[in-house]
Amino acid sequence: MQEKMNVRVKKILLAICRENDYVTLSTIAQELGVSARTILRELDEVESWLAARGCSLSKKTGAGIKVSANAVQREEMLALLREEQEEIIYSPQERQMFIISELLQNQEPVKLYNFAAILKVTEGTISNDLDKIEKWFAGHQITLVRKPGLGVYIEGRESNIRKAMIRFIYENMDEEQLLRMIRNYIKNSSSDPKDGIENRSRKRLLNLIDKEVIRRLETSIQAAEQKMGYKLTDNAYVGLIVHLALAIQRIKKNEEITIDKEFLNELKRLPEYTVAGDMAAVIATQFALPIPEDEIGYITMHLKGSRNRSDTFQSAGQPLGNFELVKLAREMIKVAEQTTGYSLAANENLLIGLVNHLGPSISRLKMNLDIRNPLLDKIKAFYPDLLEVSRTCAAVVEKQLGVTMPESEIAYIAMHLGAAIENCAKIAKRIxxxxxxxxxxxxxxxxxxxxxxxxxxxxxxxxxxxxxxxxxxxxxxxxxxxxxxxxxxxxxxxxxxxxxxxxxxxxxxxxxxxxxxxxxxIPVSPVRKENPMALKDKLNALSSYSEAITRILDNFFLREDRDSRTMEEVIDKISRTLGEEANQARLAQAIMRREEKGGTFITGHGMVLLHCRSEAVKTIHFGAVKILNSIRVINGKGQPEDVKLAVIMLAPEHCGKIEMETLSHLSRMLIERPEFSGLLTTGNYEEDFREISHIMEELYKTKNRQLMGD
Known part of the structure; x- marks a missing residue:
């Protein structure tokens, strides 16, 4: 009798047996319409199938997976796979995911035999699944109620049920998938009968979001963006769409959310509250629904938490500014030193990293917004000791600010500490x-x-x-x-x-x-020490840094490009904007020559760095162009990716070393501070100028300290 095979395992095997090279999990996941996490769960069965046929699965970090087999073996396996009979077999995780999605939406009890019939298992198996699910609901302060003869249902506060819905969606989809699914759902709301249980579960929750609701909400969000003067990031857009859509459906069912009155009064003092109130008024008119004041508070929290910057946030009348953040970060570092025995206090990168990270994180925590960390599972698996150190450090923040640090945020702190500890733990080695x-x-x-x-x-x-x-x-x-x-x-x-x-x-x-x-x-040779700089040279150097910073600030520009379809068109427009009439063609050629030597697309960031040195410009320039109709290019990994932002850095052919260093510092910040590139993509001129001024001020202070001493 021919063996039946899980249909997803078969599709994974077909995908990797057709390829000679490594295939990333995300590529396979996109092809199958599931998450990379789901593909990961099936790999044990994939490996077992290959092993039974004398082959193995090769895994390579950053590259993906591939079948270790010769051409003949591949053809034989492909032939076998085409003959394999398929059977839809749901894993425990898939069954539990489906049951959770149904219970979150049903106000009435559901019979166990209904789940058993859909999932093709016994009621006993469903009962075991419910034991596991009960813990998940308990973690969200929701009670799973089982009544013989009646069925199973959930009980809990409306705010907890909504949070659980949103957490469930994000646990099973990354933001890019969710954004894509919402966009596709607008275009076509019909279900595909070939969808797996995972996609069906996701779409069941998204069915709460009628496509006409999404269209109307998008209009409201766009109006809010205009009033605020900046666009929401994809992350914030998804979060707000999901929150508002769920809110509308729950309000229709008379399920209203509540918020602490003291905190609501605090939110009312924020400029975002006015925008949220306007949004609520529009939504109330569009959907003929009363939008309670508490709901406006939640919309305010989403708008406030959408910024790519560490804005200060009022708590009990006191702003949490940079001084408090530095003090907090230093105390955390002190705790880390005591716990690990490593000397970390002098690590300036650690201090700056923690300060830059804590600002926006504390804001989100105080507003009860989720913090998601895609690396959490890996950090828990590979660095449990570091996570415990980070947990101890997080207690400093919890005690002083009265917030609870989620595990995702603790893992972010672990990432900062890990880099510093690794640097301290260097063994004597050849430099x-x-x-x-x-x-x-x-x-x-x-x-x-x-x-x-x-x-x-x-x-x-x-x-x-x-x-x-x-x-x-x-x-x-x-x-x-x-x-x-x-x-x-x-x-x-x-x-x-x-x-x-x-x-x-x-x-x-x-x-x-x-x-x-x-x-x-080459043997190791001592490098002769340079003679210390004279005071006059130090002052001249500081003066040069000051002049370079002034030129960058004077020449900063921010543009929007609505028409370009290729990078060549973008470059041509930049050259016409910045180059003198006689030098426009020379500048365009100089940028293109640099691009021909190797593309400067920053893989994974949706950003290209257009830069060159040319006599077509007389001084240094830094600026950005928002590409509103994103341009698709091939990234550094040979995969298609969209360009949404072009960062421009130009310098004269014969440019001073300090000017070059100052300009280059901004390109470094694009990677070290993701919020900087995010702000260039979504912010307005004033916001971007303030951020660049802040970065330049930090650089000047650092150079002053290095040259003149503390």
Whole structure:
């Protein structure tokens, strides 16, 4: 008798047996219309099937999975798979997911035999599933009620049921999937009979959101964006759509949410409350529903929590500003030192990282908004000790501010601490000296330097240089072991490692191989110490930094591009905007020549960094162009990705080193501070200018401290 196979396992096997190379889990998930987490759950069965046929499954971090088999074996397996009989078998997780989605929506009891019939299992199996589900509901302060002869249903406060609905959606879909599903749902609300139970469960919850409701809500949100002067991020858009749509359906059923009156009065003092009130008035008219004041408070919280910045938030009449955040971060670091035994107080990167992170996080916690961390499961699995240290540090915040830190936020703190602890735990090892190079010496080289500093604690970056101006004699005097470059370099006596600016896994391997070769060839030599700078030189340097910062602020620009369909069109418009009439064509050619040497798309960020050095410009420029009709390009991993933002960095051909360093610092912040690039994408000119001013002020203070001392 021919063996029956889980239909999803069969589809996964077909997907990987057809390919000779690695396939990412997200690619397979998108093809099957499920989450990457679901694919991960099926891999044990996939491996068992392959092992029974003398093959294995190869897994590679960052690359995905592939079948370890020759061409003949692949063809044989593909033939077998085409003959396999399919049977829809639901895993315990899928059954429980379906039951949760039904119970969240049904106000009436559901009979166990109804679930058993749909899921093709016994009532005893459903009863076991309910035991597991009961814990999930309890974690959301909801009671699962089982009454013999009547059925099963849930009881709990309306606010907890709504939170559970939203948490359920986010547990089973990432935001990109959810955004895509909502968009598709607008276009076509019909269900596909071929949908698996996972998609059916998701769509059952999304059925609460009528497509006409979404259309009307989008109109309200767009009006709110205009009043606030900035666009919501995809993250905030999804959160607000889901909240409002669920709210409308629950209000129709007379299920109203409540909010603490003192906190509501606090929210009323925020400018977002006025916008939320206007939104509520429009929604009330559109849907002929009374929108309670408490609901307006919740809308305010979503609008307030949508910003990509650490705005201060009033609590009991006192703003939590940078001074308090620094003090809080220092206390957390002190606790981490006592717990781990590592000296962390002098780690400026850790302090800055925690301060930048805590601001928006505390705001969200105080407004009772979710904090989601996609790396939580990995951190729990691989770094449990670090998570416990972070939990101890989080207690400082909890005690002082009276908030409860969720595990997702504790995991974020663990990520900051982990990098600092790893840096402290360095063992004595050979330090390699390298120079970072790109075609211009600005932009991508600074991104690469940031990535290398995080990945390699045994590499000292001596300088960031342009491939056009390589002074090999000077590099030799500095005892540089090798150059790491974003573009190829010809006729160079030093070893050159060519990598992607974002430093993918294969790039790290190249650098490690070069270090091994260097270790064999070049002995470690002490580098002579430079003579200390004279006071006059220090003052001149500070003056140069001041002038460079002033030029960047004077020349900052923010544009919207509604028409361009290609990057060439974007570049042409930028050149016409910034270049003098006689030099516009030269500037466009210079930017295009830089692009031809290697695309500067920042994979995973929806952003391209257009930069060059050219005599077509007389001074340094930094700016951004929002591409409203996103342009699809091939990213650094060879996959299609949309460009939503072009960041422009221009410098004269013969530009001073300090000017170059100052301009490059902004490109570094694009990666180190995701909220900066997010603000360039969604913010207005005034917000962006304030953020850049803040970054430049930090840089100036750092240089002043380095040159003049504390």
């Amino acid at each position: 390699y000296r390298c120079a970072i190079a790109c075609a211009t010496g600005i932009g991508t080289s600074r991104l690469l330097a940031t990535r290398m500093e995080k990945e390699f604690d045994n590499i000292k970056i001596v300088d960031i240089i342009s491939t056009i101006y390589i002074e090999e004699k000077w590099l030799g005097e500095q005892k540089v072991d090798f150059i790491v470059s974003t573009v190829g370099i010809e006729n160079c006596s030093l070893p050159v490692v060519t990598v992607n600016p974002l430093l993918f896994e294969e790039d790290k391997i190249k650098i490690i191989q070069q270090m091994k070769m260097t270790k064999k060839q």
